[in-house]
Amino acid sequence: MSGLDPYQYIVVEQQYSHKLKVIVLQAENVTKGALGDLLDTPDPYVELFIPTAPESRKRTQHIDNNINPEWNENFEFILDPNQDNVLELTLMDANYVMDETLGSASYNISKLRVGQTELVSFLIGKATNVYLELSVEVCSAMDLRFSLALCDKEKLYRQRRRDRVMLGIKKLLNMEKPCFLPSSPREVPVVAVVGSGGGFRAMVGFSGVMKALYESGVLDCATYVAGLSGSTWYMSTLYSHPEFPQKGPEQINQELMKSVSSNPLRLLLPQHITNYVQALWSKKAGGQPVTFTDIFGMLIGETLIPARMDIKLSELQEKINEAQSPLPLFTCLHVKPDVSELMFADWVEFSPYEIGMAKYGTFMPPDLFGSKFFMGTVVKKYEENPLHFLMGVWGSAFSILFNRVLGVKDVSSGSTMEEELEQIKPEHIVGVDSQDDEEPRKAGVEDDHQHAEASWIQRMVTSLFSDSTLFNTREGRAGKVHNFMLGLNLNASIPFSPFTEIPSPNSPDEEVDAVTDPDEFDRIYEPLDVKSKKIHIVDSGLTFNLPYPLILRPQRGVDLIISFDFSARPSDSSPPFKELLLAEKWARMNKLPFPKIDPKVFDREGMKECYIFKPKKGDKNCPTVIHFVLVNIDFRKFKAPGVPRETEKEKEFADFDIFDDPETPYSTFNFQYSNQAYTQLHDLMEFNTLNNIEVIKEALKDSIVYRKENPSRRSVSLSLNEIQNKKFLKRETRGQAHK
Structure with missing residues (x-):
């Protein structure tokens, strides 16, 4: 039998996630190297990757033949503030056969304070800069309803x-x-x-x-x-x-x-x-x-x-x-x-x-x-x-x-x-x-959709x-x-x-006989x-x-x-x-x-x-x-x-x-x-x-x-917040639930 208390059930402890807003602004001096620049002008785009985010990878459109591209594209990531969240930026060059990686840089998102907007410059190689506008806000509006009450x-x-x-x-x-x-x-x-x-x-x-x-x-x-x-x-x-x-x-x-x-x-x-x-x-x-x-x-x-x-x-x-x-x-x-x-x-x-x-x-x-x-x-x-x-x-x-x-x-x-x-x-x-874990797509490989x-x-x-x-x-x-x-x-x-x-901790659990299987x-x-x-x-x-x-x-x-x-x-x-x-x-x-x-x-x-x-x-x-x-x-x-x-x-x-x-x-x-x-x-x-x-x-x-x-009988309408104050919540068992 499970070690969990059979008189209780698991419920969610409501916590708020953070929303990271990213605006990919522009890049300056995009280069493929001296030899590469002689052969072709870059068609740059930016990949954003946060390993700890559920929707972890996003990218901009590519811009043809431009060493100083301006994207001004907006992206959002939902993050757990209790994790070490790092933004990994990769600058890419779009090609017909295989995209080329021009360089990458990272930024620790914990540096950002909630409610403030920061302009962050990412240095790619020795000469290229990519500019992002970053801000973090608390996701106070939940899409899940946390309650035992009927809707x-x-x-x-x-x-x-x-x-x-x-x-x-x-x-x-x-x-x-x-x-x-x-x-x-x-x-x-x-x-x-x-x-x-x-x-x-x-x-x-x-x-x-x-x-x-x-x-x-x-x-x-x-x-x-x-x-x-x-x-x-x-x-x-x-x-x-x-x-x-x-x-x-x-x-x-x-x-x-x-x-x-x-x-x-x-x-x-x-x-x-x-x-x-x-x-x-x-x-x-x-x-x-x-x-x-x-x-x-x-x-x-x-x-x-x-x-x-x-x-x-x-x-x-x-x-x-x-x-x-x-x-x-x-x-x-x-x-x-x-x-x-x-x-x-x-x-x-x-x-x-x-x-x-x-x-x-x-x-x-x-x-x-x-x-x-x-x-x-x-x-x-x-x-x-x-x-x-x-x-x-x-x-x-x-x-x-x-x-x-x-x-x-x-x-x-x-x-x-x-x-x-x-x-x-x-x-x-x-x-x-x-197949539960989604392997991140390797940068620089074009998907053959058909x-x-x-x-x-x-x-x-x-x-x-x-x-x-x-x-x-x-x-x-x-x-x-x-x-x-x-x-x-x-x-x-x-x-x-x-x-x-x-029941009291010493009260015996009611035995329930097996019907078909022990x-x-x-x-x-x-x-x-x-x-x-x-x-x-x-x-x-x-x-x-x-x-x-x-x-x-x-x-x-x-x-x-x-x-x-x-x-x-x-x-x-x-x-x-x-x-x-x-x-x-x-x-x-x-x-x-x-x-x-x-x-x-x-x-x-x-x-x-x-x-x-x-x-x-x-x-x-x-x-x-x-x-x-x-x-x-x-x-x-x-x-x-x-x-x-x-x-x-x-x-x-x-x-x-x-x-x-x-x-x-x-x-x-x-x-x-x-x-x-x-x-x-x-x-x-x-x-x-x-x-x-x-x-x-x-x-x-x-x-x-x-x-x-029994006129007092009625359906129960309690939210989880209300339940926290009821006598049947055993405070001493908090934290015993399996993670």
Whole structure:
């Protein structure tokens, strides 16, 4: 077990970086030497290089045939004032074949005082002078938000949504007694709908769920919809649709059925893949990391949202700004090289308003995710990634599909994705990243851009269509982005939950039994590496397959969780609680309220369409969980709740298994669904949801009663600065966090 205090979490110690402003003014008496000057007049330019800066190298334009050039070009560097920052200046001569170095000089930036401007002369050789104007200022405006509180946009959304939910509850429970209805906004419970991973099986199943929730009015009572992997693909398809929410899931689901009925192999033909790789070259050439997950995102996008390939996550704000729909939450994991994602993983949350990690209290607007940061400040802004890139990241476990679909690897027909994931887990999701350090370009060598592009495209395509070891390294399974926490200090520790009571040093830690592996979550208290220039982001289902960490944040104050689990099981009769038990363990280890999940309920009650787990009496701030299972029970006999099937055709349509079918139409690996397979799974989950609407209503009434009896319950809105003064910050542990 990690040596970090398990009752606390790492947070960022906010420090301000410095901005060095450089104006390259002019040079005098530029010379190539006596002989060189006889042969040619210099075409000079200046290179600036600060090894300690994240965006370390910049250069001026070259000026033709001029020994006294004037540039007057402006540059900026973001610096850590605690480091020894040295500016290295190189004077270059531009040539057609190879640029020539004329000389270099350096300047220690610590000589500069904040707020003052200095004119500095650099002597190159014996006769040449280059003049720079230098100034340093403090970067007081941060691009990262350091706080455990919800962002202002989400707070405003919650206010507006609460009023709509209050009306939705009264409509859903219109015949109930007043004691079961909210009489004020403070009595309105926060309801979250949760969808698991499971590839297209999860996506199609969740489409039926959302149709049932939408048409029954339950969705009007929900504040959040959280998804993981396959469920995020449906959420992305739904929320990006130009006519949602005016057009409901029913019509959009018909479009989805057509999308998944075509053969995905057509998108994996060499000409398509070459087009994908070519499209990614500009991203790579601009300085952003590119992996096979980018290609997989394009594949998913072309399959599900082909007419919306340019849409961005931030654009989904228009679907929620009037609180007309539940706020969608998506997730992936940050993982470390050479550490199993089952042992260490940081949950990254995505909403149309913000992206970040609650573990560290660091968040940013969606358009900054992927940009280059240093000490909380953007040093190089890139265009916001398209939604399909994020869809590839959220479901990146399926990038091993390239092995299976392209026939790269000999996989037995009976094996499941889960079995293949088990095989790769000991090797870990990412390998050692040898390309993390950006080697400075050698001065005097002209980049052959076209050759580099052609070479890179050829390597990517060749790797894709050959039995390449790349499939067993980070490129095959993990997305990669610039580390937005680069250069930050992780000193103080605070609880993930502000309600956590800090125990005495001698109090024993609560033992939490292993669910599947004795090492699971063993290192989740460790911090992110703030020195790594890039971070790996992967499918959250690789640690556990339900996105509970997003809606267990105390700041969201969720009262009722309606959870739909589409995870693979060995058979239709297998116990359905593995992922829920992992979520419970994660919550207990993070000291977050969670109802006790008793797996023995399966022995007592057998397989059911849903199970309900309630807090114990006296449990504060603990949500109720309704856990829906992917199972075909009553659907075989009823075509709608209470309406029996009559004809043989109706009975035959409903007589199917999910995991025991030898034809495996619902395999996690299946990315093509016939219209019948789609309709069966969609209608099954729509039925299961509608068949248990009364269970949902009863739980909703209980949540309202709890709100009435506990009017002080509210979401938490604390900034990190406010937290410093709270009693639960253990001052004596400052500085114990791993650097």
